[in-house]
């Protein structure tokens with residue numbers, strides 16, 4: 001099990017106007033610090049203008065010049081590696097509209113080098129699958145869109161969402177590792193009142209806002225100590241991300257920011273959100289299990305090799321069932337054992353459970369088939385008929401049983417005397 005808090009990264013979108021409103025400080029051990037400096041006049045109408053500087057700490061902040069490849073190498077590759085090792089992983093981008101979430105997660109269409117985390121991670125995974133010959137990999141990809149709180153798998157022609165748990169997994173070895181990777185591009189975190197929408201678009205925006213509001217509630221609940229109830233079930237988004245937030249997952253958040261003057265308040269609120277997320281503790285466990293069908297196949301092989309080992313030790317080739325010849329020999333042995341008057345005589349069957357079980361069941365049948373005194377019912381007559389040939393055997397068994405009855409009676413009598 002790996003206990004860790006959600007990792008938070010920041011990415012600043014390139015802007016044409018150079019901005020002196022923020023500064024970055026990178027320290028190898030501690031991470032990156034992002035500082036916003038807001039002159040009082042600028043702060044008016046946007047944020048609390050009593051405060052002029054805001055400091056936020058991230059694992060690392062990628063400044064405007066960062067390449068898509070840097071993002072993949074530093075953020076996505078470690079998550080993909082842990083997914084390959086059998087842990088669940090999630091990367092989600094959060095930030096205001098236009099701050100670069102889609103560019104980061106999916107990528108830009110203009111240049112090949114603009115491809116984002118999804119295509120790069122998929123090609124990394126498939127490259128690994130083709131190079132690793134000692135394992136069998138099965139991949140299922142779904143492209144989930146949450147629209148008005150309903151999930152759609154965009155790759156699925158039936159137009160409904162398949163739950164990851166319901167997907168088939170093919171057997172590859174007796175041990176199966178199943179891990180899921182979520183790459184999430186959230187909707188813009190801006191408030192609805194800013195968008196000035198109406199009609200259907202307003203309805204969509206309300207749903208988006210509501211699901212981000214529920215996401216915030218889950219994150220607040222998780223970052224507070226001693227909260228027993230986490231409201232995951234309030235929305236589709238939080239239900240899907242249940243494992244990623246406070247569950248069995250290695251989760252990473254990328255806060256995307258635009259740092260020009262008019263977007264400063266949103267960038268600060270994105271950073272505040274990220275600081276809360278950084279408090280959430282996850283417990284990632286290795287999702288390893290045994291495949292029952294393969295386990296049976298493995299056990300069969302083990303039984304076969306044990307049989308071979310046994311036949312080498314005993315020098316006898318053994319079948320599952322006794323052969324006719326073996327049964328005949330056992331019958332002779334059993335008869336001479338029963339006929340022997342010596343009470344100390346033993347029945348030597350060797351270390352062979354098949355023979356031991358055969359003799360026990362044969363003896364049991366003899367006892368059950370013994371005719372009781374004064375037998376009159378048709379059942380008993382048939383039993384007596386079948387026993388005709390074994391008269392001597394029956395006599396001996398009857399003697400044994402009578403002796404046993406007497407012993408029981410004596411025991412009962414003694415018991416009564418003492419009580």
Ligand SMILES: Nc1ncnc2c1ncn2[C@@H]1O[C@H](COP(=O)(O)OP(=O)(O)OP(=O)(O)O)[C@@H](O)[C@H]1O
Pocket residue numbers: 012013014095096097098099100101102103104108186187188189256
């Ligand atoms: N790091 C970057 N380098 C170059 N262009 C970028 C970068 N980030 C964003 N862009 C460009 O900025 C525009 C807006 O970015 P994007 O669509 O990724 O924003 P978004 O946060 O996903 O917005 P929305 O919330 O509306 O989905 C796009 O044209 C995108 O190509």
